[in-house]
Amino acid sequence: MKKLTLALALVSATSVIGAEIENPIVKKLYEKGIITKEEALKLDKKEEKKFVKHANVIKKDSPEFLLGKETHPNMKIRAFDNPDMYVKLGIRLQSTFENYKVDYNDPTKDDINLWDAYLRRMRFEVGVGFSKHVSFTMDIRNDKANYQDKGEQNFNVGDAYLKIKKPFGTSLVNFKFYRGKIDVSRTETVKSAWVVHYDRPHVADEAAQFVSHNRRATNAQIYGNWKKKIHYQFAIGDGIYSGKFHDAVGNDLQDASGKIIEQDYMYIYISNSWMGGNKKN
Structure with missing residues (x-):
């Protein structure tokens, strides 16, 4: 069970490291150390959903x-x-x-x-x-x-x-x-x-x-x-x-x-x- 938990943690950490922050404002906050990358990615995803809501087919x-x-x-x-x-x-x-x-x-x-x-x-x-x-x-x-x-x-x-x-x-x-x-x-x-x-x-x-x-x-x-x-x-x-x-x-x-x-x-x-x-x- 511990090995499985560790593997999941490693996968999660890898996905955070490899992910890109698209929103320029959120990216700047991360670069200045105001928020962590994990927080930046969550905020980036939230802003993306908001944009899709305002521009849609x-x-x-x-x-x-x-x-x-x-x-x-x-x-x-x-x-x-x-x-x-x-x-x-x-x-x-x-x-x-x-x-x-x-x-x-x-x-x-x-x-x-x-x-x-x-x-x-x-x-x-x-x-x-x-x-x-x-x-x-x-x-x-x-x-x-x-x-x-x-x-x-x-x-x-x-x-x-x-x-x-x-x-x-x-x-x-x-x-x-x-x-x-x-x-x-x-x-x-x-x-x-x-x-x-x-x-x-x-x-x-x-x-x-x-x-x-x-x-x-x-x-x-x-x-x-x-x-x-x-x-x-x-x-x-x-x-x-x-x-x-x-x-x-x-x-x-x-x-x-x-x-x-x-x-x-x-x-x-x-x-x-x-x-x-x-x-x-």
Whole structure:
């Protein structure tokens, strides 16, 4: 029994001697002789656990994006002195390799089949929490890079909104400001990763442009829900963009209906939905 105890003591002493102190402050305390190495290692491990608690992966099975599932910003870093303050970071990439047919209306041209590889989604996403109720979300995107003959294209701001969630302690009243998405229809609001075909119908995309440019022109919103069954949204903000006045085929509507002389580019939008019956009004 004494031999076994001695062996364990030797192993423990060897592990302490060979171990490295990572935290620079703890290491300095040890070097100055203020604490022993064993105490330094214990303190170092404690500080490491505290850091992991403040900088962690939100969803452990995040590699599921390899299976084609959409993910969200997944690295979360909390402030040491305020657990309600945080920064969330994420990168979203989605590539596709597809075949499509070009059907010419001109009978003198033969229809052709083409192959195309492009990045359907390429985004850097950031979320910042300021307090229990206030946060900011933003992303920089270059969607459909190398799509057909469009080349590399350019990065631009996608979502960029300040959210005030449950300021009165109820889900009935929430606020969004700046570039929050407008709930113009179920087809346009549901994430593309959740629909049967990830490219939305062109007619729905073009119709949405007559409410709000890219569904997120500068706006202010009040929205909420009752027990996640009845939802509403009231928004006021910048509206349409004349460069998007075309139909799903690409015909310019100004050519068809004449030049638009006067247009109010502000709008007020109200929507509601009854989720219990899976219906949208």
